Amino acid sequence: MHVNELETPSVLIDLDIMTRNIEAMQERCDGLGLAFRPHIKTHKIPDIARMQLAAGAVGIACQKVSEAEIFAADGFEDIQIPYNIIGEKKTARLMDLAIYNRMSVSADSQTTVDGLSAAAKMAGVPLRVLVELESEQHRAGAPVERAVALAEKIAADENLHFAGLLIYPSDASIRPALQETISHIDALGIGVEVVSGGGTGAALHAHEVPELTELRVGTYVFNDMTTVWRGWNVPENCAMTVRTTVVSRPADERAILDSGSKTLSSDVYEGRYGYIVEYPDAKIYRLNEEHGYVDLTACERRPQVGEIVHVIPVHTCVVTNLHERLFGVRDGEIEVEWAVAARGKVW
């Protein structure tokens, strides 16, 4: 089917750009001697993860046990969940996966470690646990002293295996804390097998943190306007566009698109909700669920009602999560229609 026959809004993936992105990141990691572990949150589609593994990735990262369940059922065996998995039902499901797969998770508290240990004991197989170190993101993650104490606890726990350290994002700013943590853990006679870094921006600076052994990156596979506007990328590397209709031109300087927050998400970058390929000077300045508000003031040429345009989203991962399917396009033809298999999995 030709892409022109698709209704709007539809999420298109340019297959040539995606393939190029997959190859470029793998080459970068290979060049740095880093194991590469793509994060599936960006596409949530096993077929795309298979392309990433075929290019040389060592395994995948998922953010939820429910995502890991879907990928494990589809044949993926090396799955990392860089998250504190808490609650008896979740840790039991995690251990069901760990019996047959090489699962690893992260922890930043004694409570998390205790829960993982109890579940691993019940399952009768050891679980690989990385300790998350706090980064400048100030999200989850333990400060140095607690990270060292957790590493010691995990290493001493017969139900767990201390698998190393995990950081997000792994910018160069983490290096002093990382070195300090490693040296303390070393001094305890415990090996740090893996140092797993992450983040699309941090990937550009991975050479500045030679302690890293592995990189987790998601967004690179499609890219988006956040990576462009942050200077990490150009629009020509963005594989995802949303095919959209101009449904209203209420005033000369304003257009309304049929892509709103239900299509593009509300993720915003400095007041912009996307970039219109055909009208680079247009500004998507507001979204309601089914309405995208476009300011055309800066545009010489302006679109008509019924015209179809293509929007590069601000944040590609959250767009994937909103849609039932993505359409893989080459030379104007839809080559593949993917169901977003791990869409909306929150457990």
Add this chain to the structure above:
Amino acid sequence: MHVNELETPSVLIDLDIMTRNIEAMQERCDGLGLAFRPHIKTHKIPDIARMQLAAGAVGIACQKVSEAEIFAADGFEDIQIPYNIIGEKKTARLMDLAIYNRMSVSADSQTTVDGLSAAAKMAGVPLRVLVELESEQHRAGAPVERAVALAEKIAADENLHFAGLLIYPSDASIRPALQETISHIDALGIGVEVVSGGGTGAALHAHEVPELTELRVGTYVFNDMTTVWRGWNVPENCAMTVRTTVVSRPADERAILDSGSKTLSSDVYEGRYGYIVEYPDAKIYRLNEEHGYVDLTACERRPQVGEIVHVIPVHTCVVTNLHERLFGVRDGEIEVEWAVAARGKVW
């Protein structure tokens, strides 16, 4: 099943509060002599729409043809789509519905009207079209002169039926333009059968716009923190909460929840992404997809890792759209588990 057995994050609906909300809005409309047409975007669940009809609603509003298809298949016959439906495939699907149901749509341009007329001609049944009048929202909608011209065109088109005027939101500020439009259309000898207003906030001021004959409101059924923080509501009227686990306490003043933008959406109100019922002084100040960042600085009592809390979202409609199911709860028991039937329908 008791609600405590549910994994997190899960979206709970307090059935008593929802029932009270449904009754209160219907009573308000009955008192004002207004037809009430709930917008299903908030719940996307036929069973809840049936409760709204049972309470006295005249029909429903959907925002997409694909949503209308789901509700029509479930027995709903009076469906309004307050949107410019553009594109031959969409207008053909709309007319498939119009053959067996009382469908109405809105238009704000000649292009939209032409497309609807062609599709109605092909289907051989007339289509009810309302003209959307521009409001202070500055979204879609025609200014007065164009609205009058469109009304005249529609009334003269044998394939279409001019069904009236439509406004969003229908605040009192619209009244001068509305009166002017009605008087011009009257002068052409055309009747204005319906004046359909909308908006949860506007519902409070519906008595200030006596020209209205009908009200479309969605959010009222669950309510959310936007309606609370705007002063339209209190937390006790919010039926939707997200059951959430504290998965990390990286620092004394910070907690991380397992509800991020994939659970709560990125919709934000003055820097806040939700309200924690158990910790009213906590501030959810940032979201990543699976992480909710909470500032505990103002809290005397602070949660522990593993503790379960309940978040009232900023915007309930977009939360519904992110989830496969909602859980209806009364007295701690899950009475009903609803599939979100019209979730993610963008066509």
